[in-house]
Amino acid sequence: MIQSFEIGKPLMTRRRYELTAHEWSIISPLLPNKPRGVARVDDRRVLNGILxxxxTGSPWAEVSERYGPPTACYNRFVCWRKAGVWDRLLEAVSKAYDGDIVMIDSTCVRVHQHAATGKKGMETMVAWDVP
Structure with missing residues (x-):
């Protein structure tokens, strides 16, 4: 965990998967900021909650209070989706990225525990890479 704080705000430990100051400086200008009514939860906290x-793949209701109320995270996600914010964020982050091209591929197949062994008496097939 990384210690970080802003003047006038309580000390909060930043977890390694949360936005850094540099990442936030790229993203923050692209977020709509039209506060109405009750004071909003900080956009950075909410965005970290959405991420x-x-x-984790957890339900919205399980988002930690560290990121604000789960309903705030969900509502902000939906509003930003309707406003096209996510597309703008992806474009801006892609332009700001200065690394190499990276391709990530993964396949996950879940099988019932009894289906994993195959039928008895079947021949085993082996694939060989022949030049």
Whole structure:
């Protein structure tokens, strides 16, 4: 965990998967900021909550209070989706990225525990890479 704080705000430990100051400086200008009514939860906290939710696959109701109320995270996600914010964020982050091209591929197949062994008496097939 990384210690970070802002003037006038309580000390909060930043987890390694949360936005850094550099990442936030790229993203923050692209977020709509039209506060109405009750004071909003900080956009950075909410965005970290949204990212946490998709990283873990947890239901919205299980988003930690560290990121604000789960309903705030969900509502902000939906509003930003309708406003096209996510497309703009992807474009801006892609332009700011200065690394190499990376391709990630993964396949996950879940099988019932009894289906994993195959039928008895079947021949085993082996694939060989023949030049």
């Amino acid at each position: 946490w939710r998709f990283r």
